[in-house]
Amino acid sequence: MMILKSKPLVVAVLCSIVASGCVWVEDTQDLASFVSDVQSKPRGTIEPLPTFEPYHSFVYQGASLRDPFVPLVKIESALDIEYDDSDGVEPDQNRPRSYLEQFSIDDLHMVGTIGKTDQKSVWSLILDDNGEIHRVSVGDYIGLDFGKVVAVNEQRVDVIEIISNGRGGWMQRPRTLELVEQE
Numbered sequence: 001m002m003i004l005k006s007k008p009l010v011v012a013v014l015c016s017i018v019a020s021g022c023v024w025v026e027d028t029q030d031l032a033s034f035v036s037d038v039q040s041k042p043r044g045t046i047e048p049l050p051t052f053e054p055y056h057s058f059v060y061q062g063a064s065l066r067d068p069f070v071p072l073v074k075i076e077s078a079l080d081i082e083y084d085d086s087d088g089v090e091p092d093q094n095r096p097r098s099y100l101e102q103f104s105i106d107d108l109h110m111v112g113t114i115g116k117t118d119q120k121s122v123w124s125l126i127l128d129d130n131g132e133i134h135r136v137s138v139g140d141y142i143g144l145d146f147g148k149v150v151a152v153n154e155q156r157v158d159v160i161e162i163i164s165n166g167r168g169g170w171m172q173r174p175r176t177l178e179l180v181e182q183e
Helices: 007-021 029-040
Strands: 109-114 123-127 133-136 147-152 156-164 170-178
Touching (some): 109 170
Antiparallel strands (some): 109 123, 147 156, 156 170
């Protein structure tokens, strides 16, 4: 009952609060000057929208032509081709390996010779990675790829290596060790 009697009082308080938010201002001169300043400034221009060319459709005429991703002839796989290794080049796997066959040819350097070329008893002096010097003559083996010394002279050592040809066979590759000039 008490709530019903105080209802007009609550309504009156709420109306006074709402009415107090609406305040009338007599002096609006600053608002008018702001609006006139904004309107007096030059206005920007908006660029027109670009014109777009209309889409021209393309009709593909090559649908009846050959597919470019299908080969014209049957390509044989490299696995299907049998290679003829008729030259019989093959390294001797059963012979004892020499000391210089544990080094790559690129790690060996010719540093000199002993003997004379006219006597056919010329030895080449080969420096390995360990800093040791070895005597090499025709018929000796050096390098990792079954390299056999075939010629020795005062300026170089000619070696024939036997390497894999990548197809299960072997092929020969010539290599040369040239004399290193020391300063």
